[in-house]
Every structure is written in structure tokens, then in C-alpha cells.
Amino acid sequence: AAGVIQSPRHLIKEKRETATLKCYPIPRHDTVYWYQQGPGQDPQFLISFYEKMQSDKGSIPDRFSAQQFSDYHSELNMSSLELGDSALYFCASKGRNQPQHFGDGTRLSIL
Amino acid sequence: GENVEQHPSTLSVQEGDSAVIKCTYSDSASNYFPWYKQELGKGPQLIIDIRSNVGEKKDQRIAVTLNKTAKHFSLHITETQPEDSAVYFCAASRPDSSYKLIFGSGTRLLVRP
Numbered sequence: 491a492a493g494v495i496q497s498p499r500h501l502i503k504e505k506r507e508t509a510t511l512k513c514y515p516i517p518r519h520d521t522v523y524w525y526q527q528g529p530g531q532d533p534q535f536l537i538s539f540y541e542k543m544q545s546d547k548g549s550i551p552d553r554f555s556a557q558q559f560s561d562y563h564s565e566l567n568m569s570s571l572e573l574g575d576s577a578l579y580f581c582a583s584k585g586r587n588q589p590q591h592f593g594d595g596t597r598l599s600i601l
Numbered sequence: 602g603e604n605v606e607q608h609p610s611t612l613s614v615q616e617g618d619s620a621v622i623k624c625t626y627s628d629s630a631s632n633y634f635p636w637y638k639q640e641l642g643k644g645p646q647l648i649i650d651i652r653s654n655v656g657e658k659k660d661q662r663i664a665v666t667l668n669k670t671a672k673h674f675s676l677h678i679t680e681t682q683p684e685d686s687a688v689y690f691c692a693a694s695r696p697d698s699s700y701k702l703i704f705g706s707g708t709r710l711l712v713r714p
Contacts, residue, residue, distance in 0.1 A: 494644075523701060531706075532705060535703070546698055580644050582702075590700070592644035594643050
């Protein structure tokens with residue numbers, strides 16, 4: 491079965507650079523979620539989109555923005571990167587009356 | 602907002618024994634409680650979930666129980682196998698917050714052969 495696809499799997503950036511993470515949800519899923527997971531921690535909700543509109547917002551820094559496109563893929567844009575942004579970033583997608591399914595994440599390392 | 606507490610943080614069992622992980626939640630409006638298994642280098646994988654109108658759900662060796670009054674829910678794994686070793690997260694969500702997941706802090710389960 492098709493799963494959530496995230497790219498890239500690994501990304502290395504330097505402080506103050508920008509990064510773009512991409513997420514391709516499971517076909518026919520109408521909701522996308524972004525989570526951030528620090529080392530040894532649980533995933534923390536950042537932002538979600540339902541039918542291409544932002545549906546909820548969590549502890550996402552102002553330096554981050556996200557959107558969902560007409561083909562339902564989503565991008566998380568991160569600017570002025572800081573050392574503390576080093577983490578795993580997960581995308582999850584959900585269909586109506588279905589559970590969230592996660593991708594395998596993007597590991598972002600800030601040098 | 603919702604807060605989910607999970608215990609224990611680590612659990613070591615002998616192969617074939619049972620393992621129980623417990624979570625409590627704070628928001629009485631939460632009505633959906635999934636459990637995820639996360640292996641190293643991978644994303645969380647849904648293993649079982651339960652809705653607030655159900656008290657118990659079972660899928661082969663895995664079961665989840667929910668006590669709405671006490672705001673407790675638990676994961677039970679029977680006949681544990683070494684491949685069950687992973688980090689397990691409970692989570693809670695509510696429909697009026699886009700069903701975003703609020704996770705517990707995780708339990709590292711080690712099954713000794």
C-alpha cells in the first residue's frame with residue numbers, strides 16, 4: 491500500500507540558512523500534519539492542513555511556514571535556521587474517519 | 602491544553618511475557634487514542650487505536666483498554682517477541698482541534714530473548 495513519502499531523508503544545513511522539507515501524503519488523504527521530534531523526545535505538533543487550508547497551528551516558530559498545494563503535497567519552509575532546529579521532522583496524512591499515518595521523516599542537522 | 606502522561610519510560614521483559622504501558626490524559630474532550638510503535642530511523646507506525654465509545658479493543662497479541670472516567674488508557678502486549686522491542690507512544694486527540702495528536706513521552710520496550 492502507498493505510504494507517506496518525505497524528502498529529503500537527510501538534510502545538513504548551517505546556521506542562518508534555509509531549508510525546505512517536502513511531504514507527499516497517501517492518495518485521497520485530505521489532511522496533512524507536520525511534527526517535530528527532538529532526540530529522545532515525543533513528536534510535537536507544528537501545523538496541519540485540511541483540503542489545502544491551514545486547519546490548526548501548534549508550537550511552530552515564526553521562522554517556519556508551510557503550505558499544501560493543489561496536488562495535496564505539502565512543504566515546510568524553515569528560515570534563519572538555528573542549532574536547536576536540529577531534529578526529525580515527520581509528516582503524517584489522514585483520510586476521513588481514518589488514523590494518521592506517518593512518513594519516515596527528514597533528519598535535519600544544523601552545523 | 603491536552604497533556605498526556607505515559608509510564609513507564611523503560612520496560613524490560615523476558616520473551617513470552619506480557620508488557621503493559623499506561624497513559625493518562627487531561628482533556629475530557631479527547632475522544633481518540635492511538636498507539637504508535639517507533640523503530641530506530643523510522644516514523645511512528647500505528648499499531649492499534651480506540652475511540653471513546655469503546656472500552657476495549659484487541660488485535661491478535663495487542664489490546665488497548667480505555668477508562669473514560671479515570672482518563673486512563675493502556676496498551677497490553679502478550680507473548681512478547683524480540684521484534685516487539687521499540688519505543689511505544691500513546692497519543693490523544695479531539696475532533697475540534699483537527700485531530701492533531703498529543704503524544705505521551707514514550708516507553709522504550711526491550712524484549713530479552
